[in-house]
Amino acid sequence: MRSLGYLNKYFIKYKWRFFLGILFTVVSNYFGSRMPVIVMDAVNGMKHELYASTLESSLILALKIGGVYMLFSLIKGFFLFLMRQTIIIMSRLIEYDLKNEVFAQYQRMGFAFYQRNRIGDLMNRISEDVSQVRSYLGPGIMYTINLVVMFALCIYQMVKISPMLTLYVLIPLPLMSFMIYKVSSKMNALSKNVQAEQSMMSTIVQESFSGIRLIKAYNRAEEMNDKFTLSAEGYHKKTMRLVVVNALFMPTIFFLIGLSTILAIYIGGKMTYTGELSIGGIVAFIFFVNNLTWPFASIGWVTSIIQRASASQERINEFLNQPAEIINPSLSAFNFQGKIEFKNVRYTYADSNITAIKDLSFTINKGETLAFVGKTGSGKSTILRLILRQVDPEVGEIYVDGAALNTINIDAFRDQSGIVPQEITLFSDSIANNISFGAHSEDITHERIVDMAKLAHVDHNIQEFPERYETLLGERGVNLSGGQKQRLSIARALVREPKLLLLDDCFSALDSETEEIILSNLKKVQKNRSTIIVSHRISSLRNADRIIVLDHGQLAEQGSHDELIALNGIYAEMYTAQLAESKEK
Numbered sequence: 001m002r003s004l005g006y007l008n009k010y011f012i013k014y015k016w017r018f019f020l021g022i023l024f025t026v027v028s029n030y031f032g033s034r035m036p037v038i039v040m041d042a043v044n045g046m047k048h049e050l051y052a053s054t055l056e057s058s059l060i061l062a063l064k065i066g067g068v069y070m071l072f073s074l075i076k077g078f079f080l081f082l083m084r085q086t087i088i089i090m091s092r093l094i095e096y097d098l099k100n101e102v103f104a105q106y107q108r109m110g111f112a113f114y115q116r117n118r119i120g121d122l123m124n125r126i127s128e129d130v131s132q133v134r135s136y137l138g139p140g141i142m143y144t145i146n147l148v149v150m151f152a153l154c155i156y157q158m159v160k161i162s163p164m165l166t167l168y169v170l171i172p173l174p175l176m177s178f179m180i181y182k183v184s185s186k187m188n189a190l191s192k193n194v195q196a197e198q199s200m201m202s203t204i205v206q207e208s209f210s211g212i213r214l215i216k217a218y219n220r221a222e223e224m225n226d227k228f229t230l231s232a233e234g235y236h237k238k239t240m241r242l243v244v245v246n247a248l249f250m251p252t253i254f255f256l257i258g259l260s261t262i263l264a265i266y267i268g269g270k271m272t273y274t275g276e277l278s279i280g281g282i283v284a285f286i287f288f289v290n291n292l293t294w295p296f297a298s299i300g301w302v303t304s305i306i307q308r309a310s311a312s313q314e315r316i317n318e319f320l321n322q323p324a325e326i327i328n329p330s331l332s333a334f335n336f337q338g339k340i341e342f343k344n345v346r347y348t349y350a351d352s353n354i355t356a357i358k359d360l361s362f363t364i365n366k367g368e369t370l371a372f373v374g375k376t377g378s379g380k381s382t383i384l385r386l387i388l389r390q391v392d393p394e395v396g397e398i399y400v401d402g403a404a405l406n407t408i409n410i411d412a413f414r415d416q417s418g419i420v421p422q423e424i425t426l427f428s429d430s431i432a433n434n435i436s437f438g439a440h441s442e443d444i445t446h447e448r449i450v451d452m453a454k455l456a457h458v459d460h461n462i463q464e465f466p467e468r469y470e471t472l473l474g475e476r477g478v479n480l481s482g483g484q485k486q487r488l489s490i491a492r493a494l495v496r497e498p499k500l501l502l503l504d505d506c507f508s509a510l511d512s513e514t515e516e517i518i519l520s521n522l523k524k525v526q527k528n529r530s531t532i533i534v535s536h537r538i539s540s541l542r543n544a545d546r547i548i549v550l551d552h553g554q555l556a557e558q559g560s561h562d563e564l565i566a567l568n569g570i571y572a573e574m575y576t577a578q579l580a581e582s583k584e585k
């Protein structure tokens with residue numbers, strides 16, 4: 001329950017709607033609670049009229065009372081409408097705010113966060129869990145207020161008619177409260193299970209979408225089906241248990257309400273003999289008891305809504321309360337000159353406990369091209385993560401232009417760098433927009449996009465698509481080849497005019513001729529740009545100013561291509577092997 005306290009700030013934000021909602025509830029229920037009294041007066045009046053006067057005058061009375069009853073119904077209904085309009089709308093507004101807040105938090109979180117959490121869970125937080133919370137904010141709150149107000153007003157009217165009978169009729173209520181409490185805690189436990197299973201199911205669905213090509217290629221659709229069916233079965237079973245408890249709930253309430261009705265008739269009947277109560281009074285009590293049926297029955301439902309919502313909000317809070325691992329330490333301007341220095345850097349991945357970088361030191365100066373070569377898993381991509389401060393070193397220091405990386409304005413630094421990651425992400429958008437994603441301002445000219453695509457040697461491919469740069473990529477669009485994706489991604493980085501260009505194995509899907517063309521294009525526009533090339537292919541980096549050979553996260557050899565060949569170590573061995581391989585082709 002405490003977790004829902006987080007939402008109080010939103011109640012304050014929408015306090016006027018909330019307040020009006022309560023006001024409308026009171027007005028609506030006031031008229032509602034007067035209606036049984038009208039019936040009482042009608043019954044008593046008719047009885048009197050029937051004995052005392054003509055049929056005509058009793059008809060007029062009936063019409064009059066009927067008219068008043070109708071009017072009250074209309075007013076009650078109108079304010080009920082307004083109550084929904086204020087409170088339900090408030091809940092939608094808060095839902096909107098909360099979704100935005102959760103999404104903004106997702107954007108804030110760093111690399112480690114996304115390693116810890118499954119995408120299915122993250123998706124569920126922002127859709128399923130927020131919906132649960134909204135049910136609390138809307139129906140949950142509305143029915144609770146309604147119950148309290150209706151209960152108070154009805155009791156007031158009932159006591160006015162007969163305090164004794166009110167007491168008798170209310171006897172089953174504490175019993176009801178107890179049962180509701182029992183049943184709802186059971187429901188709470190069960191619905192937690194249901195939600196956990198739901199997260200699981202989302203993850204399976206999500207993975208099956210992202211991996212659909214692989215699933216088809218490996219012919220694993222059956223197995224995926226089975227996996228999903230198993231999880232859906234778990235969900236079904238858990239839900240059924242919840243349904244049984246839910247189903248027992250209403251009959252119990254109706255039984256207890258029935259008990260109250262019988263008490264009203266039996267005891268009320270006896271009281272009419274002694275003249276303590278009018279016949280109309282009995283009728284009014286039956287109406288009151290029935291009026292209270294739904295609100296009381298809704299207690300169980302509302303309790304389960306609130307409990308589910310509090311479980312959901314707890315999970316949302318868990319995310320919202322996580323500080324971003326890496327916070328920008330400075331907002332002052334930072335103008336990158338081009339020098340990066342690693343000093344005895346060590347980094348271990350927390351989840352795999354793999355020390356990817358060990359005691360690594362190197363320097364890259366302004367305008368230089370530094371290359372890293374090494375087997376897969378030797379730590380090349382990790383170095384780039386460290387430079388962009390997606391992760392912080394465990395030991396050692398990284399300096400940028402002589403300042404410690406963890407003290408400078410990291411956003412500004414990232415703005416001045418462009419990375420072509422090993423795993424390429426394309427958005428479901430046009431080619432032009434995918435390239436201009438890297439640009440700093442929205443109003444980048446089409447010409448510039450084309451120029452960069454030419455540099456990345458992908459323009460001629462794009463021209464072949466019927467819609468050229470407006471061709472849609474992604475799920476419902478065109479699929480690019482691995483090499484085309486890599487070149488598009490290079491164009492995206494170049495559009496940024498980065499002072500630091502990071503290329504993570506981004507020629508791997510290209511033939512050596514294309515690679516050659518792009519590398520020489522890059523050289524042309526290099527100006528004072530520092531470049532880091534990561535590759536496991538020597539051809540991509542033989543022209544670099546300096547080459548570092550990585551072995552299990554450690555610097556094994558260092559020097560220019562010629563120096564390393566002369567050294568006759570790992571590099572020379574790799575070179576000969578790759579040369580032989582390319583000759584075979």
Ligand SMILES: Nc1ncnc2c1ncn2[C@@H]1O[C@H](COP(=O)(O)OP(=O)(O)O)[C@@H](O)[C@H]1O
Binds near residue numbers: 352379381
């Ligand atoms: N996200 C990660 N979580 C855990 N371990 C990782 C992660 N990324 C890489 N590693 C491990 O760190 C080592 C270095 O990986 P990486 O820097 O990607 O190497 P490279 O780019 O040279 O192939 C590998 O052993 C790899 O298994």
Ligand SMILES: [Mg+2]
Binds near residue numbers: 377380381382422504
């Ligand atoms: Mg890598």
